[in-house]
Amino acid sequence: MSAQAHASGEDSPTNGTGSALSGESWNDITPDAARRLVVAAVEAFAERGYHATTTRDIAGRAGMSPAALYIHYKTKEELLYQISKVGHLRSLALLSEARDAAAPAADRLATAVRRFVRWHAEYHTTGRVVQYELGALAADHYAEIVALRRRSEDAIRSIIEEGVAAGDFDVPDVSGTTLAVLSLCIDVARWFNPRGRRTPDEVGELYADLVLRMVGAPRQPARP
Amino acid sequence: MSAQAHASGEDSPTNGTGSALSGESWNDITPDAARRLVVAAVEAFAERGYHATTTRDIAGRAGMSPAALYIHYKTKEELLYQISKVGHLRSLALLSEARDAAAPAADRLATAVRRFVRWHAEYHTTGRVVQYELGALAADHYAEIVALRRRSEDAIRSIIEEGVAAGDFDVPDVSGTTLAVLSLCIDVARWFNPRGRRTPDEVGELYADLVLRMVGAPRQPARP
DNA sequence: TCAGTATCTAAGCGCTTGCTCACCCGACGG
DNA sequence: CCGTCGGGTGAGCAAGCGCTTAGATACTGA
Numbered sequence: 001m002s003a004q005a006h007a008s009g010e011d012s013p014t015n016g017t018g019s020a021l022s023g024e025s026w027n028d029i030t031p032d033a034a035r036r037l038v039v040a041a042v043e044a045f046a047e048r049g050y051h052a053t054t055t056r057d058i059a060g061r062a063g064m065s066p067a068a069l070y071i072h073y074k075t076k077e078e079l080l081y082q083i084s085k086v087g088h089l090r091s092l093a094l095l096s097e098a099r100d101a102a103a104p105a106a107d108r109l110a111t112a113v114r115r116f117v118r119w120h121a122e123y124h125t126t127g128r129v130v131q132y133e134l135g136a137l138a139a140d141h142y143a144e145i146v147a148l149r150r151r152s153e154d155a156i157r158s159i160i161e162e163g164v165a166a167g168d169f170d171v172p173d174v175s176g177t178t179l180a181v182l183s184l185c186i187d188v189a190r191w192f193n194p195r196g197r198r199t200p201d202e203v204g205e206l207y208a209d210l211v212l213r214m215v216g217a218p219r220q221p222a223r224p
Numbered sequence: 225m226s227a228q229a230h231a232s233g234e235d236s237p238t239n240g241t242g243s244a245l246s247g248e249s250w251n252d253i254t255p256d257a258a259r260r261l262v263v264a265a266v267e268a269f270a271e272r273g274y275h276a277t278t279t280r281d282i283a284g285r286a287g288m289s290p291a292a293l294y295i296h297y298k299t300k301e302e303l304l305y306q307i308s309k310v311g312h313l314r315s316l317a318l319l320s321e322a323r324d325a326a327a328p329a330a331d332r333l334a335t336a337v338r339r340f341v342r343w344h345a346e347y348h349t350t351g352r353v354v355q356y357e358l359g360a361l362a363a364d365h366y367a368e369i370v371a372l373r374r375r376s377e378d379a380i381r382s383i384i385e386e387g388v389a390a391g392d393f394d395v396p397d398v399s400g401t402t403l404a405v406l407s408l409c410i411d412v413a414r415w416f417n418p419r420g421r422r423t424p425d426e427v428g429e430l431y432a433d434l435v436l437r438m439v440g441a442p443r444q445p446a447r448p
Numbered sequence: 449t450c451a452g453t454a455t456c457t458a459a460g461c462g463c464t465t466g467c468t469c470a471c472c473c474g475a476c477g478g
Numbered sequence: 479c480c481g482t483c484g485g486g487t488g489a490g491c492a493a494g495c496g497c498t499t500a501g502a503t504a505c506t507g508a
Contacts, residue, residue, distance in 0.1 A: 033485075049359065051275035055466060065487050070467065072485095132356065132414075135273065176422065176430045179415065180408060187411040190356075191403065198400065206400045213437045257455075279496060289457050294497065296455095 024123060025090055034072040036062040041079045046125035050080055050136040080133060081141045087130030088148040094119060095155040105163030106217040112159060113185060113211045114204040120188040121200035127189030156182055160215060170216030181211050248347055249310055258296040260286040265303045270349035274304055274360040304357060305365045311354030312372040318343060319379040329387030330441040336383060337409060337435045338428040344412040345424035351413030380406055384439060394440030405435050 029035040040061035044053040055076050059066045073079050098112035120127040134145060157178040163169035171177050188203060198206075253259040264285035268277040279300050283290045297303050322336035344351040358369060381402040387393035395401050412427060422430075 031485080049273060049275055051273055052360070054464080056464090064485095066466090067468080067488080068486055076466070136276070172433075173430055176427075177434065180431065180434055183411040183415060184404060184408045187407040187414075190411075191407060203400075206397055207404065209396075210401065210404055210438050213440065214434050216437065255455085278494080280494090288455095290496090291458080291498080292456055300496070 025086055037072055042083055042126050042129055045133055046128040050133045077138055083129050084145050087126055088145055092148055092152050095152050099155045099159050105159055105166055105168050109159045110208040110212055114208040116185045117188050117207045118200045118204035121192045121203050124189045124192040131186050131189050249314055261296055266307055266350050266353055269357055270352040274357045301362055307353050308369050311350055312369055316372055316376050319376050323379045323383050329383055329390055329392050333383045334432040334436055338432040340409045341412050341431045342424045342428035345416045345427050348413045348416040355410050355413050
């Protein structure tokens, strides 16, 4: 397979948003206790699911009493909403950035997949909550999140459409393939295990290659 | 509710096990009330998740009082276990059959994916429970199910390995690609919507094509 | 005819849930 | 030196949970 050497600089074709640096993106939540609660909630939701997680458990992990949770968040659902929103915005930013880069469609698609997958692997707990606990959101919050997801889908679809138009891709069913690509990437959050054989970087590389095959792009161009 | 019509015949290249006929496979559960409970539980678990589903809800959907549930199943978890077991056995049978067929690896892989995906689309409620509610199983039940999943993975891996050995496939990372193929198929249960544009057959066909591309098989052989 | 069995229900037990309330505490400006 | 205020607590409420029990009903074979 392709050498995964790629020194750090590797991507960040555009960094207009300045989002590229952030690791887990809870850093800008204040006060400190509110941030600890979000982190605790992500862990708990990812481990046991939203409904199986108790507010006592979340508060406990954050090192405070059950009642303290309600100083910072009105309900347990609001915590989920916060997590879901931040996660979806991050996904969308990632994919939009890749779509808008000045590069051939194949490169942009590979970059999008590589980063999207890497994020889902690296922050697979967050990813799990973001991708699999939507159903627990209140109706209005759910609608808002679904709109963000649609925009993410559009970003991928755009790249594939442009690749087809440029004659770089061979894709009989663009919207079906878009769905499959996104689905493939998202599911990484479900199975990824940080103690497994593969690093997030390796999975990203593997998946970028697989997706290029799916769209019938000529074999991976040598990367600088 | 689920039209279980499904004209059966369509493919079935091998039908040694005789399992090919079953549609939704709850038909052989007796007595009738126990079957109704399983069907109700599948619907409820798929809609809201295991933990958000109450025994009162399940019993209600099955048209009986909450207490009646416990005549047929010892606990709510046993219901989940039953569903999970039947579903995983069905998946495994599907994949094993495809693996053992007398045909080139590409055909066997395409058949495996086509049927696996079709099943996850057609019975996406069951699929949802089977694939996404494992975590709610008791420890011993969980271990048993995980063993079944490993055997399913082995079936796919075998086909890919044999395709590589025969020179039909070009796969740099066999076990990674196996994971990706399974992941892609499984995730159909999450997003498939019976009121959407695509039928289960169409999704199966699309995915079989995509997977052949992923393993670098020469373009799809004409099917009879 | 009638005990035995299988199936079901109304009522409810003990416990946990999400969330609230009355109160406490240390930092800090005047 | 005190009042205020953001952040915290212990206790607990109403509701809902999984599950049990005592008893009703219908069907069976002898």
